[in-house]
Amino acid sequence: MAKETEKVVITTVHHRDVSAFFEALGLSEKLARAEVRCAVCARPITLENFKAVTNKSGKLLFCCNQEACMEGLSSCLMGDKA
Numbered sequence: 001m002a003k004e005t006e007k008v009v010i011t012t013v014h015h016r017d018v019s020a021f022f023e024a025l026g027l028s029e030k031l032a033r034a035e036v037r038c039a040v041c042a043r044p045i046t047l048e049n050f051k052a053v054t055n056k057s058g059k060l061l062f063c064c065n066q067e068a069c070m071e072g073l074s075s076c077l078m079g080d081k082a
C-alpha cells in the first residue's frame with residue numbers, strides 16, 4: 001500500500017458520541033482506568049474532557065479540551081519531531 005503523504009486530520013468527537021467512540025476503538029476500559037492521556041498535556045482523558053483525536057504515523061493521539069492542547073496538537077502534527 002502506498003504511503004500517503006501524512007495528512008493532518010483532527011477529528012473532534014461530540015460529547016454524546018465519546019463513549020461509543022472509545023468503545024469502537026476498544027479503549028473504553030483504558031478510558032475508565034484513566035490510561036488514555038492527552039498527547040499534549042498528558043492529563044488523563046475522560047468522557048468529560050475529551051475533545052479530539054488524530055492519527056500520526058499510525059498512532060492515535062488524543063487531545064483534551066484545553067485550547068492550548070488543541071493548538072499544541074496541531075503544531076505537534078505539523079512539526080514532525082518525536
Ligand SMILES: [Zn+2]
Nearest residue numbers: 038041064069
Ligand atoms: Zn491536554
